[in-house]
Amino acid sequence: MSDSYKCPVRTFGRGIHPANDGKSLSRELPVRRAPLLENYFVALPQNIGAPPSWVVKVGDEVKKGQLLATPGGKVSSAIHAPTSGKVAEFLETPGPTGAMVSTLKLTADGKDEWTELPPPLDWKTASREELLQRIADCGVIGMGGAAFPTQIKLAPPPNCKIDFLVLNGAECEPYLTADHRLMLEQPERVLTGAAIASKILGNPRTLIGVEDNKRDAIDRLNRFAGEYGVEVLVLEARYPQGSEKQLIYALTGRRVPEGALPAAAGCVVQNVATAAAIADAVCEGKPLIERIVTVSGEALMHPENLLLRIGTPVLEAVRLCGGIREEPGKLLLGGPMMGFAQKNFDGMVWKNTSGILLLPPRLCVQYESTGCLRCGRCMEVCPMNLVPCSLASAAESGKMDLALQNNVLDCLECGACAYACPAHRPLVQHIRRAKAEIRKMKKK
Amino acid sequence: MPKGDRLVLSSSPHLRTEDRVSLVMLKVLIALAPTAVVAIWFFGWPALRVLLCTTIFCVGAEALWCAMARKPVWGTIRDGSAMVTGLLLGLNLSAGIPWYGCLLGALLAIWLGKQVFGGLGHNPFNPALVARVGLLIALPAMMTTWVPTRQMAAQPETEYTRVFYDGVTCATPLGVVGTTPKVMGRTPEAQQTFAAVDNPTALKNYFWGNLGGSLGECSAAALLLGGILLVIWRLINWRIPVAFLGTVFIITGIVHHWAPGLTPSPLFHLLTGGVMLGAIFMATDMVTSPMTRRGALIFGAGCGLVTSVIRIWGNYPEGVSFAILFMNALVPLIDRACVRRPFGYVRYRGGEESK
Numbered sequence A: 001m002s003d004s005y006k007c008p009v010r011t012f013g014r015g016i017h018p019a020n021d022g023k024s025l026s027r028e029l030p031v032r033r034a035p036l037l038e039n040y041f042v043a044l045p046q047n048i049g050a051p052p053s054w055v056v057k058v059g060d061e062v063k064k065g066q067l068l069a070t071p072g073g074k075v076s077s078a079i080h081a082p083t084s085g086k087v088a089e090f091l092e093t094p095g096p097t098g099a100m101v102s103t104l105k106l107t108a109d110g111k112d113e114w115t116e117l118p119p120p121l122d123w124k125t126a127s128r129e130e131l132l133q134r135i136a137d138c139g140v141i142g143m144g145g146a147a148f149p150t151q152i153k154l155a156p157p158p159n160c161k162i163d164f165l166v167l168n169g170a171e172c173e174p175y176l177t178a179d180h181r182l183m184l185e186q187p188e189r190v191l192t193g194a195a196i197a198s199k200i201l202g203n204p205r206t207l208i209g210v211e212d213n214k215r216d217a218i219d220r221l222n223r224f225a226g227e228y229g230v231e232v233l234v235l236e237a238r239y240p241q242g243s244e245k246q247l248i249y250a251l252t253g254r255r256v257p258e259g260a261l262p263a264a265a266g267c268v269v270q271n272v273a274t275a276a277a278i279a280d281a282v283c284e285g286k287p288l289i290e291r292i293v294t295v296s297g298e299a300l301m302h303p304e305n306l307l308l309r310i311g312t313p314v315l316e317a318v319r320l321c322g323g324i325r326e327e328p329g330k331l332l333l334g335g336p337m338m339g340f341a342q343k344n345f346d347g348m349v350w351k352n353t354s355g356i357l358l359l360p361p362r363l364c365v366q367y368e369s370t371g372c373l374r375c376g377r378c379m380e381v382c383p384m385n386l387v388p389c390s391l392a393s394a395a396e397s398g399k400m401d402l403a404l405q406n407n408v409l410d411c412l413e414c415g416a417c418a419y420a421c422p423a424h425r426p427l428v429q430h431i432r433r434a435k436a437e438i439r440k441m442k443k444k
Numbered sequence B: 001m002p003k004g005d006r007l008v009l010s011s012s013p014h015l016r017t018e019d020r021v022s023l024v025m026l027k028v029l030i031a032l033a034p035t036a037v038v039a040i041w042f043f044g045w046p047a048l049r050v051l052l053c054t055t056i057f058c059v060g061a062e063a064l065w066c067a068m069a070r071k072p073v074w075g076t077i078r079d080g081s082a083m084v085t086g087l088l089l090g091l092n093l094s095a096g097i098p099w100y101g102c103l104l105g106a107l108l109a110i111w112l113g114k115q116v117f118g119g120l121g122h123n124p125f126n127p128a129l130v131a132r133v134g135l136l137i138a139l140p141a142m143m144t145t146w147v148p149t150r151q152m153a154a155q156p157e158t159e160y161t162r163v164f165y166d167g168v169t170c171a172t173p174l175g176v177v178g179t180t181p182k183v184m185g186r187t188p189e190a191q192q193t194f195a196a197v198d199n200p201t202a203l204k205n206y207f208w209g210n211l212g213g214s215l216g217e218c219s220a221a222a223l224l225l226g227g228i229l230l231v232i233w234r235l236i237n238w239r240i241p242v243a244f245l246g247t248v249f250i251i252t253g254i255v256h257h258w259a260p261g262l263t264p265s266p267l268f269h270l271l272t273g274g275v276m277l278g279a280i281f282m283a284t285d286m287v288t289s290p291m292t293r294r295g296a297l298i299f300g301a302g303c304g305l306v307t308s309v310i311r312i313w314g315n316y317p318e319g320v321s322f323a324i325l326f327m328n329a330l331v332p333l334i335d336r337a338c339v340r341r342p343f344g345y346v347r348y349r350g351g352e353e354s355k
Helices: A128-137 A180-185 A187-200 A215-228 A244-252 A272-284 A314-320 A378-381 A388-396 A400-407 A416-420 A427-443 B019-045 B047-067 B075-078 B081-092 B097-111 B127-138 B150-156 B157-164 B174-178 B190-199 B202-210 B220-231 B239-258 B266-271 B275-282 B294-313 B322-337
Strands: A039-045 A069-070 A085-094 A098-108 A165-170 A205-211 A230-235 A267-271 A290-297 A303-310 A330-333 A341-344 A355-359 B347-349 B352-354
Touching: A039 A085, A085 B347, A128 A187, A128 A272, A165 A187, A165 A244, A165 A272, A180 A215, A180 A290, A187 A205, A187 A215, A187 A230, A187 A267, A187 A272, A205 A215, A205 A244, A205 A303, A215 A230, A215 B075, A230 A244, A244 B322, A267 A272, A272 A290, A290 A314, A303 A314, A330 B347, A378 A388, A378 A416, A388 A400, A388 A427, A388 B075, A416 A427, B019 B047, B019 B081, B019 B150, B019 B220, B019 B275, B047 B075, B047 B081, B047 B097, B081 B097, B081 B127, B081 B275, B097 B127, B127 B322, B127 B347, B174 B190, B202 B220, B202 B266, B220 B275, B239 B266, B239 B275, B239 B294, B266 B275, B275 B322, B294 B322
Parallel strands: A165 A205, A165 A267, A205 A230, A290 A355
Antiparallel strands: A039 A098, A085 A098, A290 A303, A330 A341, A330 A355, B347 B352
16 A cells, blocks of 8 residues: 555545546556657747747758747747757747647758757756746746746745745646656656755745645655655645645645735745756756647547657647547647647647647537526535636626626636536636626726 | 547537436436335325326426427426426325316416526526415315325224314314414413324324325425435535524424423424425425525525414414525525635735634
């Protein structure tokens, strides 16, 4: 029996856990490095905030890890070449959300030669500024999905005293196992990144929360955690356990005030994959040019956890997994609860793409929704303690003021309500619309 | 390789629970089954006839309405809510009610109680109770003539049966109490009548279901079993029945203690009439009860209060239906009063944060 069973299991309470979470498709499969492809499509921007700007032009020869785009402001992040080769062209491609973005097509030369990397830093002696600069130079962003530039997140406002650095190893999204495999196979990389981030923040208590459906990863982390001054805490497997505010509450008992950043509660949260990228950047000078992606789903022939370069076309990832078992009903970038459905296979891997999922048509049935029964299921699962069904019906009848009054803007859009609704009402979709319309009204 | 021609574009979440409205209704029907079986056991074939009539008429009324309103007939009936309403209505009627009484009840429940408001989920009042009260006002004689249970009719005449049973029809314990002169203080006659219907043997009979009344009012044991199922399946908020029954118990207990000639013991009140049926199956109707925990407590306590007041001081011997309908009307207000505090909202008390 694993040692982790002795630990208390922490949780935020509400939320859902799907009966079939799809993780068994890929959880036992070691990460496999994808072979070099002919072309990579690096989209801009990879981060939220200000878009970076290209510093290369068509015809340029670039080396692996060479700067392709330089940050376009404070909240922005650099982009680097995933391999050595030639800049073939700039084109417009659809991003995960369908919006068209500027994309660089890089034709690989097959040599996969590194550019001259910055020298490794000894993180124990390096200064805070040096470390932050290195993380910024290497284009590290939040890899859990938010894509927020990491150097900004690690430099909270000076008036906030940071008591906790929380590492998010919850991976509460169904199907995804990329973080699980990372923690299991490279626990020291994750823990080094955690220690570096902790040093930058002035050595707060460093916690890493992992859901109890990843006992093996918890045990692996625990073996090394002491050396790095990190505590491994067990979380209940429950979606959305990995949502920032819920994770902080489960691990530290603190509540992030409404409308505020975690720093207001003395916490900074980093994804485990981001921590690993921090470690690479600092200890090896390697920019963020590849990541582990769970390529999975029942419609895929051989689900896998692949180490893919940023800019790998989705279709190539599918090919690497042996193609399809049946024509998929949905192609998702990200997890099934918050990921984006795609209309074709033209997308590519971004820095925050944690999963490529091909769901079979039987899981993609468009339900007809009926009237609200007021059963209260949505209310029970809402991690923000809202009443989703009343918010949705307010939005449906155009009463945005009522929705606003009932705190619609606090919704995380995690989708637990829409998952749980027995009447199959599109609750979170109505709420999203209400939020968008209220924001529009506020701007005016 | 994939062609991508079957890709569905939709907004997240992309997974859905397997639960459906029809499954919810099926579970409610299963929870009602013990009560229905016990009713048939005690009242015989007439009970089955009434339950079948109301269920079939309710489904028929729903189908007819949907056909007239050009709504999908099968799509509406499939959710099973008309069956639940029909069964609940049947359990609210006497075994002796004729088929046209059932028909009128079904029309009242489905048309006036539910469909005029827009169908399932939009009705402010519990449809089965709308029908029960409608019938009580329209056909008072039919609704208050009760048949004895088979066991009661077979028994030799005793002190206990003589109070209720005149050979053809039968009084409910609450009816007996209701017609007793309501005088404050310890009137000898009132005390005597109460003692005849409110003693350990009688209470045991009430618990297992051997008493006159509506089909669903007979067995508290079967109703409790159904209630436990509903709570386990998380289909009802346990706070509503607990608050309802608790309030009835406390209020009648206090009044009984100070004026035993005015009302029988609180256990008598819990085990007779529609309190159990109302608290477990009618007041907990999802559509017409508050969703928040605090709201459920207020709602349940309100139902208990109104029931007790009608039973003790009102002209009707029974007040459960009126109490629930009255509280149904207050649900929007209760919901408005019980706004949930979102996660992360800090309540300020005198300038100090409280967690």
